[in-house]
Amino acid sequence: xxxxxxxxxxxxxxxxxxxxxxxxxxxxxxxxxxxxxxxxxxxxxxxxxxxxxxxxxxxxxxxxxxxxxxxxxxxxxxxxxxxxxxxxxxxxxxxxxxxxxxxxxxxxxxxxxxxxxxxxxxxxxxxxxxxxxxxxxxxxxxxxxxxxxxxxxxxxxxxxxxxxxxxxxxxxxxxxxxxxxxxxxxxxxxxxxxxxxxxxxxxxxxxxxxxxxxxxxxxxxxxxxxxxxxxxxxxxxxxxxxxxxxxxxxxxxxxxxxxxxxxxxxxxxxxxxxxxxxxxxxxxxxxxxxxxxxxxxxxxxxxxxxxxxxxxxxxxxxxxxxxxxxxxxxxxxxxxxxxxxxxxxxxxxxxxxxxxxxxxxxxxxxxxxxxxxxxxxxxxxxxxxxxxxxxxxxxxxxxxxxxxxxxxxxxxxxxxxxxxxxxxxxxxxxxxxxxxxxxxxxxxxxxxxxxxxxxxxxxxxxxxxxxxxxxxxxxxxxxxxxxxxxxxxxxxxxxxxxxxxxxxxxxxxxxxxxxxxxxxxxxxxxxxxxxxxxxxxxxxxxxxxxxxxxxxxxxxxxxxxxxxxxx
Amino acid sequence: xxxxxxxxxxxxxxxxxxxxxxxxxxxxxxxxxxxxxxxxxxxxxxxxxxxxx
Numbered sequence: 001x002x003x004x005x006x007x008x009x010x011x012x013x014x015x016x017x018x019x020x021x022x023x024x025x026x027x028x029x030x031x032x033x034x035x036x037x038x039x040x041x042x043x044x045x046x047x048x049x050x051x052x053x054x055x056x057x058x059x060x061x062x063x064x065x066x067x068x069x070x071x072x073x074x075x076x077x078x079x080x081x082x083x084x085x086x087x088x089x090x091x092x093x094x095x096x097x098x099x100x101x102x103x104x105x106x107x108x109x110x111x112x113x114x115x116x117x118x119x120x121x122x123x124x125x126x127x128x129x130x131x132x133x134x135x136x137x138x139x140x141x142x143x144x145x146x147x148x149x150x151x152x153x154x155x156x157x158x159x160x161x162x163x164x165x166x167x168x169x170x171x172x173x174x175x176x177x178x179x180x181x182x183x184x185x186x187x188x189x190x191x192x193x194x195x196x197x198x199x200x201x202x203x204x205x206x207x208x209x210x211x212x213x214x215x216x217x218x219x220x221x222x223x224x225x226x227x228x229x230x231x232x233x234x235x236x237x238x239x240x241x242x243x244x245x246x247x248x249x250x251x252x253x254x255x256x257x258x259x260x261x262x263x264x265x266x267x268x269x270x271x272x273x274x275x276x277x278x279x280x281x282x283x284x285x286x287x288x289x290x291x292x293x294x295x296x297x298x299x300x301x302x303x304x305x306x307x308x309x310x311x312x313x314x315x316x317x318x319x320x321x322x323x324x325x326x327x328x329x330x331x332x333x334x335x336x337x338x339x340x341x342x343x344x345x346x347x348x349x350x351x352x353x354x355x356x357x358x359x360x361x362x363x364x365x366x367x368x369x370x371x372x373x374x375x376x377x378x379x380x381x382x383x384x385x386x387x388x389x390x391x392x393x394x395x396x397x398x399x400x401x402x403x404x405x406x407x408x409x410x411x412x413x414x415x416x417x418x419x420x421x422x423x424x425x426x427x428x429x430x431x432x433x434x435x436x437x438x439x440x441x442x443x444x445x446x447x448x449x450x451x452x453x454x455x456x457x458x459x460x461x462x463x464x465x466x467x468x469x470x471x472x473x474x475x476x477x478x479x480x481x482x483x484x485x486x487x488x489x490x491x492x493x494x495x496x497x498x499x500x501x502x503x504x505x506x507x508x509x510x511x512x513x514x515x516x517x518x519x520x521x522x523x524x525x526x527x528x529x530x531x532x533x534x535x536x537x538x539x540x541x542x543x544x545x546x547x548x549x550x551x552x553x554x555x556x557x558x559x560x561x562x563x564x565x566x567x
Numbered sequence: 568x569x570x571x572x573x574x575x576x577x578x579x580x581x582x583x584x585x586x587x588x589x590x591x592x593x594x595x596x597x598x599x600x601x602x603x604x605x606x607x608x609x610x611x612x613x614x615x616x617x618x619x620x
Binding site for chain 1: 602609
C-alpha cells in the first residue's frame with residue numbers, strides 16, 4: 001500500500017472510533033446504553049442491521065465465491081424478505097409491547113426462567129466464539145496478502161471496536177454501523193467500476209457477462225430440488241427463510257438493532273428496508289466476483305490466490321514442482337484467453353456455430369486450468385497437511401491490490417475494516433446486554449442503580465472484547481475447531497427458533513413441553529448432522545419443526561396447561 | 568403456581584401498535600410490495616441465468 005492508501009485507511013479508522021465515542025457519550029441508564037434510548041430512526045437501524053449481518057468475510061469471500069462457484073449463492077438470501085415480513089407482523093410488536101431489552105427476556109414471561117436461561121446461554125456460547133472468528137477471518141486474509149503481522153491486525157481491529165462499543169453502547173454501534181455501511185458500499189462500487197475499466201478495450205460489461213455466463217458463473221437460479229445441494233431455489237426459500245427468521249428474530253445481535261427503533265413503525269420499516277435491499281446488494285457483490293472472473297479470462301491470474309501458501313511452498317522441497325505447475329498454468333491460461341477471445345468474437349458476430357466451437361474450446365481449456373489448480377492444491381497438502389486447499393477468500397483482495405489505483409486500495413481496505421468492526425461491535429453489544437440483563441440483573445444483582453448497571457455493562461463489553469481478541473489470537477492454533485464453531489451456529493438456530501415460534505403462536509404449549517421439545521429438536525438436528533448428507537440450511541427447518549411438533553405432542557400427552565399469557 | 572401474565576409486561580400505548588406506515592398506505596400493502604419485489608427479483612435472476620448460460 002502507498003502513503004495515500006495508508007492515509008485513507010487510518011483516517012477512516014480514527015474517524016469511526018472518534019465518531020462512535022462522541023455519538024455514544026450521552027448514555028446514562030441501561031435503556032440509553034443498550035437500546036439507544038429507543039429513539040433511532042428507521043434508516044439508521046436499517047443500515048445497522050445490514051452492517052451487522054455483512055461482516056468483512058462477506059465482502060472478501062462473496063466475490064471469490066462467484067469466481068469459483070458462480071452466483072448461485074444468491075439463492076441463500078431468497079427467504080430473507082419473507083422472514084422480514086413475518087417478523088414485522090409478529091416479533092416486532094411483541095418485543096416492543098413488552099419493552100424487553102433482550103429477546104430471551106421475553107421467554108421468561110411466556111415460559112419460565114430455565115427456558116430464558118437456556119436460550120441466553122446458547123447465545124452467549126455461540127456468539128462469543130463467533131465474535132472471535134469475525135475478527136480472525138479477515139485478519140488472516142489481510143495478514144497473508146499484505147504481509148502484516150496477524151496478531152497486530154487482530155489487536156487493531158479488536159481494540160478499535162472495543163473503545164467505542166464499550167464507551168457508547170448501542171447508540172455508538174448503530175451510528176458507526178451506518179457510516180461503516182456507507183464506506184463499504186462506496187468501496188465496492190468503486191472496485192466494480194475499476195474492474196470494468198480494466199477489461200480489454202473491445203470487451204464491455206455485456207461481453208464480460210457473456211463470458212462469465214458461458215463458463216457457468218452466472219448461475220443465479222437453480223430450480224432443481226436436491227436436499228444435498230447447498231444452494232438451489234428451494235433450500236434458499238425454505239431453509240433461508242427459517243435461517244433468517246431465526247437470525248433476525250432470536251439472535252440478540254440483530255434483535256437489539258431494531259429494539260432501538262423510535263417506534264414499532266421505525267423498527268418495521270428498518271426490517272422491511274433490509275428485505276428490499278439485501279438481495280440486490282448481495283447480487284451486486286456476487287456480480288463483482290463474476291466480473292473479476294471475466295477479467296482474469298483476458299489477463300493471466302496467479303495459479304493460487306493465497307499468497308501465504310505460495311510463499312510456504314516456495315521455501316519447501318516442493319518449490320521446483322510448484323514452479324513447473326506455474327509454467328504449465330501460464331501456458332494453459334494463454335490458450336484459454338485465445339479461446340475466450342474467439343468466443344467473444346463469435347458472439348458479437350452472432351454466429352451460433354462459431355459460438356458452439358469456441359465454447360467447446362473454452363470448456364476444454366478451463367478444464368485443463370482447473371486440473372492444474374487441483375494439482376497445486378494437492379502439492380500444498382503434501383507439503384503441509386494443514387494447508388488451505390481453496391483460495392476463494394483471497395481472489396477479490398488479490399485483484400484489489402494488483403489493479404486498483406492508489407487511494408482506492410486504501411478505501412477498499414477501509415471498507416473491509418469497517419465491515420469487520422461493524423459486525424464485531426453489534427456482537428459485543430449483544431453479548432454484553434445478554435450477560436447483564438439476562439444473567440447479572442436477573443440472577444445476581446436485581447436492585448442496583450442505573451449508573452451501576454451502565455458501568456458493569458461497559459465492563460461486560462470490555463470482557464467480551466478481550467475474549468474475542470484472545471480467541472482470535474489463538475484461532476490459527478485451533479485447526480478444525482474453527483469449522484466446528486461455524487457449524488455450531490447452524491446446529492442451534494433451528495431449535496431456538498422453534499422455542500420462539502411456540503412462544504409466539506402456540507399458546508397451549510407450556511414451559512415443560514417447550515423445554516423438552518427443544519431437547520428432542522436438538523437431538524434431531526445432531527442426528528441429521530452426524531448421520532445424513534443433508535445440507536446445513538435444512539437443519540434450521542428440521543430443528544424448528546421437530547421442536548414445535550414434539551412440544552405440541554408432549555403437551556397433548558401430558559395434558560398440562562401451563563399457559564402463561566399470549567405474549 | 569406460576570403467574571398467568573408475564574412478569575415483565577410493560578405495555579405501551581395501543582396507538583403505536585395501530586400506527587400506519589408513513590409510506591405505502593397500510594402495512595398490508597407494504598408487506599405485499601416487499602413480497603412482490605421478491606417474486607420479480609427471482610424472475611429477473613432466472614431470466615439472467617438463462618440469458619447468459
